[in-house]
Amino acid sequence: MKFATWNVNSLAVRLPQLIDWLNANPVDAIVLQETKLTDDKFPAQAINDAGYQVHWFGQKTYNGVALLSRTPAQDIVKNITGYADEQARLIAGTVGDVRVIGAYFPNGQALDSDKFVYKMAWLDGLRAWLASEMQQHKQLVLMGDFNIAPEDRDCYDPAAFVGQTHTSPQERAHFQALLDLGLTDAYRMFEQPPKSYSWWDYRMLGFQKNKGLRIDHILVSEALKPRVTACTIDRQMRKLPKPSDHAPVIVTLD
């Protein structure tokens, strides 16, 4: 069984890459972030034709998420129950015996910005909802673009990020709080190449110089953890013409 997450940075632009990727990587489910499409513009037919069921939840210009699965997903939830949000950032569904949650965490922009206040409140809301969700679904995976680099080794230059978002103690405390709920970072269950990242800035030859961040994550519940056999980042996607700035992350389970 395989699950994946990918921030596509506009599904309108990245749809051909997604279809090609699904053909080459027949995962059981994948969650997408930053589709940047209103619901009426979502390319459901092309995704169905590729062999996937899909639920989506979007808005114009920003955000937007989707859950694709080979078998139909049940009990779909959009955004965080109990946290009123104007932005389309989360979608959940049950695929087989696993509760799959796909999320596009807020960026935060700057530590002193209103957007950072929103990021903290959103994370509070996520944790509260997730705690109850995990009680109802022992086999659960939370994946997406977390916009948090959990450790210094997840950032190409930790010193340069001091005072900025993505690596701040506040954000890392929130990431740890998710782990404390009983979740495990699937990527770190295995030995990985040093300087492994999932996002590289389009500017400054970020990818060519491997100046990146590992901010796209797959967290698994205790019940799911023993089934995990691999977790990888598909860097190849970042090498294509017109790439997303994020690479897909894939987890394999027994």
Added chain:
DNA sequence: ATGGCAATACCCTATTGA
């Protein structure tokens, strides 16, 4: 050594991303 991007909306320059 430095700086180098992309997508969207709306009206061609601004905003946002991370």
